[in-house]
Amino acid sequence: MMATTGRRTGAPRGGRSREAGTADSGRSQVLIVAPSPAEAALLMAEAGGAVSVAALCLTGGDAEGRSAFARAAAEAGHQGARADDEASILPSGADAASAVLAEIRALGPGRVLTTGADQGPGDPDGSHEAAALAVFRAVEAYHRETGRPVFVDCRTPGPHSPAGSGAGPRYRLPSNWLVRGNDGRLSAYLPTAGAVLRWTEGAGGGWSGPELLDAPGLLPGLTVAQGPDGYVRLVGLRRTERGDGTVATEIVCATQYQTGRPLTPWHELGNPHRAEPERGRFVGLPVAAFDDDGTLHVFVRNDEHTVNTRHQRDDGVWSPWRHLRGTKTADEMVAMRAPDGTAELFVRLRDISGVARWSRTAKNTWAEDPSPENVHAYPGTLAAAPEVGALRCTYAGTGELCQWQWGAYGPAALHGPDVAARVAGVTGIDLDGWLCTVLASTDRRGCCLVGFHVEGRHDAGVWWTATDQWCLVPPAVAPDRHGRVTVVTLDASARLTATRRAEDERGLVLEPWSQAGPRS
Incomplete structure (x- = not known):
């Protein structure tokens, strides 16, 4: 393998000159x-x-x-x-x-x-x-x-986050960045500057990638939403510097129809502050969710720290932006499906501790619901649970992992280990004849944690397994075509690393972690 050499960019007060390695x-x-x-x-x-x-x-x-x-x-x-x-x-x-x-x-x-x-x-x-x-x-x-x-x-x-850091993410990574396509193969999507990185499962279960899906100007944050049709929508922010010195920041969306095939072109959804581009620079990262009928809803925190939304019907037509007036929101939003099959939005509040919820009314308008105010989520931990209408977070007062179910007065503790990141999960996993929910997160060392509980019975206890796999990003989890749990993360060298439930083993025993093929 050829070694690349070069001299460090330096200055009189800079560090030592050093050559690059292999x-x-x-x-x-x-x-x-x-x-x-x-x-x-x-x-x-x-x-x-x-x-x-x-x-x-x-x-x-x-x-x-x-x-x-x-x-x-x-x-x-x-x-x-x-x-x-x-x-x-x-x-x-x-x-x-x-x-x-x-x-x-x-x-x-x-x-x-x-x-x-x-x-x-x-x-x-x-x-x-x-x-x-x-x-x-x-x-x-x-x-x-x-x-x-x-x-x-x-x-x-x-x-400070639960992991002890004093710097939070400017652009949130997707929590559900591993999805199974209509052909049963898995795909993983993560953003970087000007591109999306995609890894694709092969027919034999190995992985290829990462491929660079070019997206000039894309900021390094992303939302991944899979519709009832099985297609994947990628929603992000694109920043474009114009010739007159101004900056245009727009919400953009692309669609993955078939596993491993090219994305559609990125479609511009504009910006709630389109008439005022300078204000539009400071919007938050958009989130998205589907109704059961295939309607895609996109939400974004605006410059006033309230929320705007627009939606795309199944015929492809987009609505205008609508302003959801209400309490001030932080840069932490979760869009997901409600028990009635419509999309709903949860946001962590900016000025007070708590969470607010927006849902659709019978008149097809949006209404704010204060019932989740007792959910005091630690910054950076708010995530949709795989169960419909459920929310997970680290409780700010105790540091415990909690789950809030739609209609409940407050969250219930999951009594797990010290979880230091958002928790990903998937339901409907058969473990020794029991339908279970499988969870994945990281501990305070940054290593992957995997747990499970009987579906719908998180209050009965969660069985956790610690691993020694250090995670650059919070892990994602999904079932493969055979229904086996697959957990993926990036290792310290930013390479995809994956494990599956071991065959012929009882409970949730994982195979050794393995890396995707070398980057090319």
Whole structure:
């Protein structure tokens, strides 16, 4: 295998010059791109599982920030990662995107950690946006040059998560990113800058990919929704810089009809603030869900921190945007199917602890329901349960994993281990003659947890199994064509790693984890 060499992008205060390793070792590299060493220090905590971490900063920052970075690098070293004790600093006047591209070429990282674009008041001097845009442009250029995918993870300072991090995601990843197509084969979808990464199960059960599904301008967040027809809709945000210097941010949607086949072109759904593009930059990541009749509903948090929605009927016609006035919402929404077969929306509230719900009325309007206010979800943990009308989260007051069922006064604890991420799940799994719900998440070490309970009886207890598989992203779970549970995640090198329920075993015994084929 040919080794790729290159010199680190450096500056007088930058770190050591270093040559890139082989392509295989490069995939275990993490590159941090931040406005200054202080922000890079925060991102260093998100680089768990890497064998090597490099940092590139737009400015040298102050002495306190450089000391914070040195401490973060030392902590990464204690955890087994190689990290320079100083970040590389971009020379004054240098083109940031070109410098990031040169660094990616030299290191060949599996992922890039950076800040988020379009954060509004959260980024008063625009430095977070400058770092993020440099990464987006560089990664898209690298994709065009090499065809090798790089996973982009945007973070923004926020409250500590259950896993102990002080930086939350700017663009949420899909919770149900593993789906089974009409032919029975599984597909996995995750976003990166300017593309969607897709892995596809083969006829013999192995995996191919990731393929880069080109989507210029796509921000690294995604919603994956599967309709009653079995087709998969991908919904995201696309950011386009116009020739006059303005920025257009639009909700876009594409459809996967057949497993492994090309996506449809991305369809523009516009923006609730289309007449005011500057406000439209600050919308949240859209979510989507289907009614039983095939109507697709898309929801987005607007610049006022309330919600807008529009829907597509089964004949393909889209409605205008509708404003759902109500309480202020955080950047955490879950769209799913209600017990009556219609779509509903749950949002974590911004200004007070609690969750609000919007549902359809008999007059085909949307109404806010305050009944889930007793669901005090920890930020980043709100997720749809596989049971219809059920919601899961980590309870903010106790740190316990909980489930709220439609109509209940409050959530019920699942009495599981320390769960540190959203929980994915699937129902209808036959385990030794019992129909069960299977759950997947990560513990505080970042390793995959798998559990199950008898369907509809989560109150009777959940049986959990801890694994040693470290997860770059929260795992996803789905049944394969034979009904066997399949769990997938990305390992530290951003490669798809999967396991299935072992045959001829009682209970939920998993096969050894295996990686998808090498990235090409």
